[in-house]
Amino acid sequence: MTKLKSGFITLLGLPNAGKSSLLNKFVGESLAIVTPKAQTTWQLLRGYIARPDLEAVITDTPGLQEGTKALNSALSKNATRALSLARQGGEIDLGLDAIKNVLERECGTLPLKLPVIPTFNKADLLRKPEYRAEIEGAVLPLIAEWFERPLEARWISVASGEGVDEWLEAVKAALPEGEKGALFDEDALTDQNLRDFASEFIREQCFMQLGAEIPYSIAVQIESFNESDPKLTRIEAVLHVERDSQKAVVLGAKGSKIKSIGTKAREKIEKLIGKKVFLSLKVKVTPHWARESRWVERFGYGGSK
Structure with missing residues (x-):
């Protein structure tokens, strides 16, 4: 055996x-x-x-x-x-x-x-x-x-x-010997929740579609994650940036950039959860959030998981 x-x-x-x-x-x-x-x-x-x-x-x-x-x-x-x-x-x-x-x-x-x-x-x-x-x-x-x-x-x-x-x-x-099923359920891939993955997939698209420095100043906060409809998950998220100039870049001309970020992120979320997703993104200026522990923790980047 x-x-x-x-x-x-x-x-x-x-x-x-x-x-x-x-x-x-x-x-x-x-x-x-x-x-x-x-x-x-x-x-x-x-x-x-x-x-x-x-x-x-x-x-x-x-x-x-x-x-x-x-x-x-x-x-x-x-x-x-x-x-x-x-x-x-x-x-x-x-x-x-x-x-x-x-x-x-x-x-x-x-x-x-x-x-x-x-x-x-x-x-x-x-x-x-x-x-x-x-x-x-x-x-x-x-x-x-x-x-x-x-x-x-x-x-x-x-x-x-x-x-x-x-x-x-x-x-x-x-590694030591162990018992089957002692660490996780047989069909599981991770212990992370879908809300966290949605946030990360949005942030991933910020890194992929924006300039060199701006993604490091973006925090993604999921405000609503509604799965009450078995056929459609509704997600509302806020992208926090540190300056007005960054907000303008993230939005893009007539909202084109934020729309592109949302489209690509939505497609990846849909692939993971296996159903349609409605994704709403907003951009908010939160000055110097990356320098303040209270904001870092509130956005989920400093607390335990």
Whole structure:
């Protein structure tokens, strides 16, 4: 009989290291938003891996970062809060590097008593052994200082699939044995609610359709999520920006940009929930919201999930 491995996997690393893409690959659905811009993930997202020999909760986290804004601090807190899951008997994948003082500030004294698989993504772009050796030489000694149980480093490419299956086998080997169904229901993909996904899919389109800096100043707040009609879900959301000039850009000429954002987000929400969606979007100026903890928490980016 095949032994079932069971536990928690936390993806922790710098922004734009491919953590969200890796979660989506193993869960089999586009749950985590992915864009070409760095620091797209603002909240913890837990997905479920269910295979005959493995049941695991895999957690995507915001990229570890330094910054003076309340939002920067909240994102790093969200990332390191995921370590509490790993402490229950899990595994950490460290994407390229991490920021030592963030770990110390949020987690306490280093090294952490956790197994870690140092993972280097985008292996397809870095083939020469001497380059890989140079990177490993710079990163692995740091990881050995920060974690008590560093395991063999892995090179993967989430884009091409290179090394990804082998990576999961290495993770599985490090997890304890468990009982089937102990962590989540058999048919579940995640413990997140549809309201959260709607907010994230709207924010994803802001990153995809707006200029380089504006998406980082947009908070999405779901004001109403009505599922009373079995054939139609009605969603009302507010996009909070920090300045009037940003509001004008988000709206676009005659409302064209906000309409496009809403259309693309609605299509993705409909695909996830399997029925029609009416999505209403408004834009509101909330000055300096990203600098104030009360707004960051009210919009759901600083509280526990």
